[in-house]
Amino acid sequence: MTQLLIGQLLNGLIVGTLYGIIALGVTLTFGITGIVNFALGEFMMIGAYSAWYLADVVGLPYPVALLPAVAIAGLCGLAADQLLFRFTRDNLVNGLLVSIGLISIIESGALLSWTATPKEMDYVLSGTVRLAGIGLPKMRLVVFALLAAVIFLTYVGLMRTWLGRAAYAYAQNPEAARLMGVRTGLLQSGVFVYSTALAGLGGALYATLYSLEPFMGGLYVLKGVEAAILGGIGSLSGALVGGLILGVTESIGAIFLPTAFRDAYGLIFVVAILVLRPGGLFGEGR
């Protein structure tokens, strides 16, 4: 039982950091561009398929393939921003609907290119580490550590650098930030592209653990948005914690309740948190 519980806990933490990295993108994009990008899951899917393609079809070693995969997701994000989302700044409903339209386009594009058959990537790192009698797959630990590190670095970057302070200033008062010399257009595009690259990284790492299919993005973006709301939109640490809570609840819940409930926890969390504490766990009360 303990073995099962700890195994599931670890699974939950890894899935939770994946939710967290999407939630981080959702929170950042919402704070700076005023829209919720539901297509983030599709950029995750792009990152995952790029990593799989570069590693398994082209034959690059996985660590080498990781960076271009993230870059491809980021470039797609740049294109989406310049062609579409530049025109929906601070218009929540329009941004939401454009991102939803983009989902169908990217998803059906992926279906046409790679079909619905799931793709399995070759093992990058096999073997397990034994810790106190419990076997932990190495790759899962690596993915967990990498994602947690990236989220932590983003947090530090936003707290300590001029760019981060500019972003905070913009989130508080766009006009004042502009008057203080923040190039707001560039900042908005930068944050949008960064969030898509984060999603791409999440996808590229996801590819080493699970099989890929064109519809993977829709599920993850829903969970990312749920995690972001749970933690409190606008809160960076809330995004990670929200993701972890969601991921752990799902995997622990799977032990005791039928797996059919898996997707229900997040939905229930969202309704409960918005009713009881609309600012989220880490946000100020609204």
Place this chain on the structure above:
Amino acid sequence: MIAALAAVALALVPLVVKADFVLTIFIFSFILGIAAVGFDIIFGIAGQLSMFHAASFGIAGYTTFLVMKAWALSFWLGLLPALALVVAMSVVIGSICFKFRLKAFYFAVVTLAFSELARLVVMNWTGLTNGTLGLMIMAKPVIGFGSLSRPIEGTLAWYYLTLVSLALAVVAARAVVRSWIGRACGAIRLNEDLAQTLGIDIFRYKMLAFAIANVLAALAGALFAFYTGYIDPSYLSIGQSLDIIAMVLIGGQGTVLGPVVGAFVLTGLPHLIEIGAEQRAMLIGAILIAAILLFPRGIVGSLIRLARRAV
């Protein structure tokens, strides 16, 4: 006036067009048009982006069929509890959203959450719904009484049944939009705080708009399920909601007739040009984006503007 002319013209279509294939497209457009007209009331008039209409659409389809089967009722008597259930759900969800002042994105997310929960329930309650495999529906709606009763079978009968339903939905929606309800909802869309200051009961009118929208979606869902003779959990999917949103945006939000035009465009277009399912999804996505960025008023909205300029 234009609406009445269009209705008469549509009533005459089967005299000229005999091809089943074409009439089928009309029938689907009529049915989805009802749902789109409903969505326009909550989104185009009251300004609330609801994601719950796919759930209403699917729940009504299932409930009508299951009630009919359980108590051997007619389609119309089975439809009543289905509509009552959808109204009850609207009141519960609307109360949660509007009482806690969940607006814009938060309203969309919470209605989406409830819609997805409904889909999960339908998908996993296999004893009742047969899960993802869906249910075959052999029964047909019957109109008339006693010896005059006729089952609705065949393309032509369905054509007129759905056309009449759509016409009734449009008339009802127009009556709502032009009444004090429509004006109160319009005020809420334009400026909620100001509307409240003016003494408009925001909770009541949002709730009304939400319930009316869901009832129309429910009617469409029941007709859709019985026309196709099949229902499965994909009726409640997010994609179903999105199709209806796209129809409203393309036709023109807040125009009552616009959503019907949008339903025709989105249902007919994929048949006019020969394309597969993937390309169809891609096309709808592209149309949705183009409608928002290039034609925010939609087809009917742009025409109204042109006509006003000409006068």
